[in-house]
């Protein structure tokens with residue numbers, strides 16, 4: 001059992017979530033998740049979105065999640081206000097209906113706006129930060145220029161409640177098909193998307209393949225035969241198998257190429273949080 005975070009402010013309830021069903025990789029325990037419906041939240045809990053980029057383990061910290069109160073999208077003046085719990089699909093439908101540009105790529109990104117903001121999610125050069133104006137946090141707004149961000153990374157370490165975007169007309173239907181094509185090499189088995197970030201000037205998938213781990217399976221978890229950087233669940237995949245595969249690729253790639261594969265997927269288990277660079281002695 002995880003320690004309960006102190007109940008404070010107007011946290012209304014907690015919800016039981018089975019991560020083996022809820023998370024996109026279909027791995028994880030059943031956990032009590034605190035639902036936040038105001039700008040108050042416990043400071044010792046880990047925030048989840050729709051768990052499309054998470055691998056939750058049995059020793060997870062207390063968890064929290066934004067409630068439906070943050071699932072909205074509206075036009076205010078010349079800006080688009082999107083609540084952080086809003087699913088990407090809803091954003092795209094809204095943009096289609098109102099003929100708004102720049103969110104077509106979100107049609108093929110599973111997750112909520114909060115999750116997308118936190119990692120600057122995107123497809124190639126189409127990224128969620130491209131047309132961002134500011135983000136609403138507990139202590140106020142941060143303008144785009146005040147947030148550090150790059151390829152699949154930002155320095156957002158607090159709960160984002162809302163993203164406010166520049167408004168421009170022109171939903172481009174042809175882009176929807178283009179983005180669909182861009183994803184045609186991705187496996188359909190349950191996964192959390194790309195497992196590792198691409199190291200500068202290289203591809204994590206190429207490196208995993210180069211150390212003979214494409215299609216490598218431990219238990220029911222495997223690096224996909226379709227795309228080596230997708231760790232897929234082929235049935236009843238377990239957390240420990242996913243971790244064993246993760247560590248195997250990191251170790252082999254480091255020993256072979258001197259490159260440390262950094263997780264894109266967030267591993268939510270106290271034993272594996274905050275230690276992404278263990279010392280692995282290179283092979284002599």
Ligand SMILES: Cc1cc2nc3c(=O)[nH]c(=O)nc-3n(C[C@H](O)[C@H](O)[C@H](O)COP(=O)(O)OP(=O)(O)OC[C@H]3O[C@@H](n4cnc5c(N)ncnc54)[C@H](O)[C@@H]3O)c2cc1C
Pocket residue numbers: 024046047048049050051052053054066084085108109110111112113114115116117118119120121122123152156158159160161191192193194266
């Ligand atoms: C099949 C598949 C394909 C994918 N392809 C891509 C791709 O091409 N490009 C890409 O970028 N991603 C891709 N992903 C990953 C995923 O779509 C993104 O990471 C998405 O942003 C996750 O959103 P989420 O709501 O599920 O967040 P979660 O997975 O629940 O959380 C991810 C991170 O965001 C943080 N977070 C969540 N909500 C908030 C908030 N309100 N404020 C602050 N932090 C928050 C969490 O703490 C966590 O660190 C793919 C995933 C899958 C399953």
